[in-house]
Amino acid sequence: MDRPVTAAELFDAIGSAYEDAFGRAPVVDKAVRQLVDALPPSSRVLDIGSGTGRPVAEKLSAAGHRVTGLDVSQVMIDIAREQVPDATFVHADVREWTSPPESWEAVCAFFPFLQMPRKDTEAVLAHVARWLVPGGLFALVTVPRDAEDVPAEFFGRTFLETSFAPDDLVRRVGAAGLEVIGTHSELFTADEPGTPPEEHLLITARRPG
Numbered sequence: 001m002d003r004p005v006t007a008a009e010l011f012d013a014i015g016s017a018y019e020d021a022f023g024r025a026p027v028v029d030k031a032v033r034q035l036v037d038a039l040p041p042s043s044r045v046l047d048i049g050s051g052t053g054r055p056v057a058e059k060l061s062a063a064g065h066r067v068t069g070l071d072v073s074q075v076m077i078d079i080a081r082e083q084v085p086d087a088t089f090v091h092a093d094v095r096e097w098t099s100p101p102e103s104w105e106a107v108c109a110f111f112p113f114l115q116m117p118r119k120d121t122e123a124v125l126a127h128v129a130r131w132l133v134p135g136g137l138f139a140l141v142t143v144p145r146d147a148e149d150v151p152a153e154f155f156g157r158t159f160l161e162t163s164f165a166p167d168d169l170v171r172r173v174g175a176a177g178l179e180v181i182g183t184h185s186e187l188f189t190a191d192e193p194g195t196p197p198e199e200h201l202l203i204t205a206r207r208p209g
Contacts, residue, residue, distance in 0.1 A: 004151060004160045007115040012071035013052070014155050018076075019052040027200040028110050031139040032056055034204065035106055036063045038046050038137060043105035046070070046131065048094050049112030053080030054086060056108055058118060061086040065106075070094050075129070092125075102133045103200050110141040114161055118148060121162075125176035134209025136177055144201040145171060145184075150171055155192070177204040 011018065032055065034080050035045070036052045043065045047057050050069025057067045057080065067087040080089045090097070094112065115122045128138055144166040152161040163171065170180055182204040189197045 002077055004158050007159070008072040008074075010157055011071070012075040013074050016052060017077075017155065018137040019054055020191060022142070022192075024055075024191075025141070025144070025188050025200055027141050027184060027188065027202045028056065028184060031108070031110070031141055031148065031202050031204070032059050033138060034110065035052055035060065035108070035139060037067075037096065039063075039105055042066060042081075044068075044103065045106045046099070046104045047087075048107065048109040050080055050087075050089060051076050053074060053084035056099065056110060057087040057089075058084045070097060094124055099127075099131045101130050102136075104131050104136060105133055106137040106139070107132060108139050111143070113140075113142055114163055115159055116162060118162060121164075122176065125173060125178070128205055129177035132178075134207055135181055136207045138173075138203075138205040138207070139168075139204070140173065140203045142203075143168065143198050145199075147168055169201070170203060173203055173205050177207070179203045179208050205209075 025030045045060050045067045047069040050057055057069050058068045069089040069090050072093050074091050077089045077091045105178050131139050145163050146165040148162045149160045151158055165193045173180055182201040
């Protein structure tokens, strides 16, 4: 087997093809609608793993919110800056990025943890809890399964996948200092030939206060 690619290498190579295949995930749309309905006007929203900027940053910006997207892929950042000029996009790994406490009304994390060791995911969740204002919202979407460093294929490239079983991930969000207020799960099939259906899990949480 060839050396597994890093997240940056994988998404630099995929580019806009990711949006074509995965840009219409219903659970992500549900999460964004919930945020748009719940957030005060002109809220500050951090989008971890912002990808091409669509649909998440685009829809939240269109609703009047101040969105900052983080992504490890420079190619994705370049695409997002062109597609969603009203948002700010930063080329950064969230594990090495810092933000002042209580600086965001909402944080989104749609699939960024699938290539991150579990201990790093737990650390980022704890950071998110500090970064949110009291009462701030956190929306996480992932592919839930009990897997750690398991070789997986994505767009013809091998990467190491790590995730959590659903109940385990809910517990870890709570352990980070966030109050889980809802979960939702459904199957999704990407517009990519040969891609099997996968479960998408949405966890919605808030910082107490």
